[in-house]
Amino acid sequence: FQKVTGLRMNHNFIRPGGLAADLPAGWRDDVLHLLDMLPPRLAEYEVLMTGQPIWRERLQGVGVITQSEALALAATGPILRSTGLAWDLRRDLPYLKYNEVEFDVVVGAHGDAYDRYAIRLNEIRESMKIVRQILERMPSGDYRIQNKKVTPPPRGRIDESMEALIHHFKIFTEGFKVPEGEVYVAIESPRGEIGCYIASDGSSVPYRMHVRAPSFVNVQCLPHMMRGGLVADAVAVISSIDPVLGEVDR
Numbered sequence: 423f424q425k426v427t428g429l430r431m432n433h434n435f436i437r438p439g440g441l442a443a444d445l446p447a448g449w450r451d452d453v454l455h456l457l458d459m460l461p462p463r464l465a466e467y468e469v470l471m472t473g474q475p476i477w478r479e480r481l482q483g484v485g486v487i488t489q490s491e492a493l494a495l496a497a498t499g500p501i502l503r504s505t506g507l508a509w510d511l512r513r514d515l516p517y518l519k520y521n522e523v524e525f526d527v528v529v530g531a532h533g534d535a536y537d538r539y540a541i542r543l544n545e546i547r548e549s550m551k552i553v554r555q556i557l558e559r560m561p562s563g564d565y566r567i568q569n570k571k572v573t574p575p576p577r578g579r580i581d582e583s584m585e586a587l588i589h590h591f592k593i594f595t596e597g598f599k600v601p602e603g604e605v606y607v608a609i610e611s612p613r614g615e616i617g618c619y620i621a622s623d624g625s626s627v628p629y630r631m632h633v634r635a636p637s638f639v640n641v642q643c644l645p646h647m648m649r650g651g652l653v654a655d656a657v658a659v660i661s662s663i664d665p666v667l668g669e670v671d672r
Contacts, residue, residue: 425449439573440566450557457550464546472540481536485647485659488533495642499614500545501663504530504537511610523555535662542664545612571598597626604630613637613664635669 425446427433435442471477487497489505502509508527512520528544530537566573574593575586602624608617614636621630640663647659 425452437566437573439569440564444565453553453557457554460546460550464543468543472543478536480655480658481534481539481662483532483534483536484651484655485535485538485662486533487643487646491646492533492643495646496639497614497643499610499612499636499640500538500541501614501640501643503528503541505533506531511608511615515608517607517609519556519559520552522559523552525549525552535658538662542612599624599626600628608634611636613666614640635666637663637665637667637669638672641665641670 423433424430426449427435427442487501487505489502489507492502492505492507498509506529508529510527511517512525513527525548528541528548530541570589572593574590575583579586580590600622602622604619604621606617606619608615615634616636617634619630619632619634620628623629643663644659647663648656651659
């Protein structure tokens, strides 16, 4: 990600109409190298943790949540799948190219911290399968649509063309008008469903916007997971839902 976007976090790479830039030279080889390097590493981690009796004892039966509780709390991602429900937006409500690739939805059976750990470990393997398939099918062509209404001019032209400078200025100061209406779009993130609701009044500025952050929703499960448990298990339970506190702090 850092090589492609120039940033470790907050990439700002996906833009209206496509991407901010084309993929750099050598990127495909870097991805293939990573895909070759990860499987033996995962096998090593699995031996160290999955096969470790103390690890299993500290996670199995800890932080249990039932399927009905998870559904009532609108939990998604590994938390919901750990209860045995195979719900994954990439398969059940596919977007982008997910309906053209093969992968398995990893589920648990007990809804505990161990199942959530095992799901995440195996989802890495499924992600590698997806990446390999996408690399084989990635087409050539423009990295964003050539529509001046939504796409700014290349930065190299701004210093050379007054028309490009004006175009750039108008895109970022006025934007473009969106028809009146509302829409909600969700994708599957590593922690569950992340969605964006936007309402338009016909202007170039959203009338309302709300982001459904999975961590904000999933932390509601903690009281159910910790009820009747040990204080010593609190760290394991919190870690098993893997919250991003930036999403939770509102």
